[in-house]
């Protein structure tokens with residue numbers, strides 16, 4: 001990559017829009033993603049995450065607006081961009097009839113490796129991702145986590161400058177999810193820029209340096225995870241009561257102490273409220289105990305995506321069952 | 326508790342595993358695959374799929390074996406007076422029918438790749454994009470040759486004796502490959518737009534059954550009612566089979582060969598650009 005390109009941000013998006021018939025899947029997005037680190041796109045199902053990523057990966061043309069990847073236009077310089085980026089789509093895009101090894105050798109050959117080099121590279125990747133024992137089995141026999149790892153490995157046959165990961169952990173068990181997180185961290189430490197979409201605030205918080213929250217194809221908030229959480233309330237305190245008749249009293253006590261609204265909680269035994277930090281949480285608990293409200297348990301957690309949305313838009317998440325092709 | 330287990334658990338939360346780091350740091354960038362080697366690589370993929378999913382060859386072998394045996398022994402006597410003589414007439418047509426019927430798998434493969442997202446990965450690579458299609462067609466050529474080989478072997482066992490000898494048979498197979506290759510473009514184009522594999526198979530049934538049965542493969546068209554004969558006389562498969570029979574039996578028919586090649590060229594001229602259009606049109 002030459003020096004000129006080094007001056008450009010990884011991604012610059014301006015007014016990017018894509019319609020499918022009447023549906024505005026992506027509706028005038030402006031974003032800048034700097035080089036290095038993880039940029040998280042957080043949004044519910046149907047928000048337009050996949051559509052956005054497919055446009056940036058040159059698989060889909062925008063209806064309006066422009067985007068540049070390392071300074072190259074996604075429409076007129078698609079081929080240059082394809083040399084610099086990799087895409088790991090939302091659904092594993094490996095050939096299920098082939099073995100894991102054959103999939104990687106195939107891609108190695110397509111990238112221009114000799115047959116020998118491609119085999120070596122495939123072996124290294126399979127070893128590194130812990131897939132070597134399954135390497136001679138057809139991919140259709142793989143578990144979800146194995147498929148996802150192979151899919152990411154397939155994106156790393158040649159090290160990309162920028163990798164798109166579309167919901168890389170959705171549907172994975174916690175162990176596989178941690179492995180994927182490790183892979184993302186390794187990528188970043190080696191200088192690759194990662195653009196990751198997710199439905200989990202927790203995941204964006206764990207990995208991303210900056211987050212854009214999107215809904216109905218629009219960016220509704222942008223910032224660091226800390227900023228975002230601050231706008232929502234740092235943490236959410238959930239208090240479980242022994243006796244549901246005390247819920248009203250408990251709320252009264254808590255309302256005196258905490259300067260924020262209660263979040264909706266349908267569980268009659270539970271109240272939930274945003275608190276600044278663990279200190280404030282412990283004050284709340286002791287105040288309840290002093291007021292002789294019986295507490296059976298409590299937890300301090302991060303707000304869920306639903307709560308983030310509620311705070312940002314004043315509306316709960318409307319998920320959509322319609323999936324992309 | 327075993328401390329080594331504890332340790333790996335820690336690394337899994339904190340620092341990234343070194344194995345993955347080292348893969349990334351050693352990743353050299355080769356010079357890009359050219360159009361030719363990318364196409365050949367996709368052809369190799371098609372062959373791997375035949376190896377892993379041999380069922381796709383079953384259609385290509387079971388039907389012709391069944392048809393050849395059934396028509397030769399059940400009807401051969403009635404139609405041509407003797408089974409041996411009928412086989413000389415039938416075999417080139419059976420070969421044509423077999424291969425024409427399996428052209429639909431080209432579209433099925435494309436359709437599968439699109440629905441499963443494999444196509445997206447290939448499209449995001451810095452390669453000459455149509456090599457995906459060219460490679461698939463190369464793989465098909467292998468399947469067609471294999472199927473032709475099976476039919477001819479079966480024929481030889483049953484007593485088929487082509488007067489044109491090996492050169493005649495080879496020329497006939499070559500002509501068949503050209504025609505089927507051209508026909509494949511229709512299925513590739515439809516593969517891009519079909520909603521499911523089932524709808525593709527249904528369509529192929531509707532198109533290919535009349536094309537192969539309402540032809541001169543099984544009986545001489547002159548024995549048919551005139552309305553049917555009129556259709557059979559303009560059916561492309563009729564010309565193909567006419568030409569193949571001529572070549573195999575050492576009496577090449579210039580008319581049949583010429584028209585078959587012309588139809589093939591026409592198919593490519595129409596469906597080639599249409600397929601490329603559908604391919605480039607970003608959905």
Ligand SMILES: Nc1ncnc2c1ncn2[C@@H]1O[C@H](COP(=O)(O)OP(=O)(O)O)[C@@H](O)[C@H]1O
Nearest residue numbers: 020025044045046047048049050051322324325
């Ligand atoms: N190929 C398509 N045709 C029609 N509508 C689509 C297509 N792809 C996506 N959409 C619609 O665009 C919207 C955004 O979808 P998508 O980008 O897949 O969201 P996400 O990835 O955030 O779940 C949804 O309403 C979806 O139904």
Ligand SMILES: [Mg+2]
Nearest residue numbers: 049050090324
């Ligand atoms: Mg999506």
